[in-house]
Amino acid sequence: MRIPAQLRTRALSPAFTEMPLSHQGQALAPQRYTRTAMLLHWLLGIALVTLFGVGLYMADLPFSPQRLKLYNWHKWAGVSILALSLLRLVWRRAHRPPQLPAQVEQAMPRWQQLAHHGAHHLLYLLFFAVPLLGWAYSSAAGFPIVFFGLWPLPDLVAASPELADTLKPLHKLSAFAMAALVLVHVAAALKHHFIDRDGLLLRMLPGRS
């Protein structure tokens, strides 16, 4: 594992060696994500959590204008998230996220390294799978999506009550899987920040450089 030159020099600087041991890690948090990546991360994070909550709430509502309204908003938001996730993936391909700091990586047992990579890959897979399954479910149920009530989007599948019955639990299960992964993601971030104090979280926060 190569340690970036920048990190090596910082680790050897007097300012670093003189600070309390517990803060050395945070001072080592060097390379941040790009501002665009941060913006997309927090925006989509908030949007996904909100939309998950709305989805849970609306699914149990009785047939009413309120229910239809929420369903439409949920669909528009879902399509927006899908588009932003695509933008996010394209951005990520063009601007590779910073590597895990070497000493953070060395401190992680093998299973955590695997979990770290696995969780992120799975999250990205679900960023696409969950909205696409929702879109397909809407098409199958015979409700085409008209984005913001103005732009009709193509149906992903033909209307079919049987297919709708299959897709509905898939949309739900994939959303729950994403929610579980988000919880793990948040728990891991907080553990790194407050227990390991390795400054990993700072890579996703703007400001102090």
Place this chain on the structure above:
Amino acid sequence: MQIASVLSALALGSAALLAAQPALAQQKLVPAQSEVQFTARQMGVPLEGHFKKFDAQVHFDPAKLATSKIALTVDTGSATMGSRETDAELPKSTWFNVPQFPQATFQSSTIKTLGAGKFDVAGKLSIKGVARDVVVPVTLVQNGATTTATGVLPLKRLAFKIGENEWADTSMVADDVQVKFKLALTGVGKL
């Protein structure tokens, strides 16, 4: 003597029946080739539905429009929009109120020809206890023994109280509903 008169009465009766039969069987709807559809709009989303059960009573003579009559009866309880959720709602009192108004009807009053197989059929449309005068544009196309009548009738759903109370909000469900029909008829004379 008595037997003879009974027989002759029977003969007369069956002759009358035979004579009446062609007239009855003359103009009939072919349900398998007919459709009555509707399109509603919910927050900009077009939703298609159709009625599975309807019938038409047609006495149409292109040469005698003044005495021609067309009547259409639609079973409101046979409406479907293809999803279980909406189909469970349609028969309720806020929508079609099927228990109280099981049928929607159209009864023609005057038929006007516009030429080239096009007609304006004026008449009374009754849905959910509300009767309104409408003019239905109808196009007739003949193919062999079958005459197909097609047309589109734009309606305002609120005029017929379809979608009451909370559902009267037209920003939610638009007032405009398109009714599209295709009625295949047998026994209509040459246009």
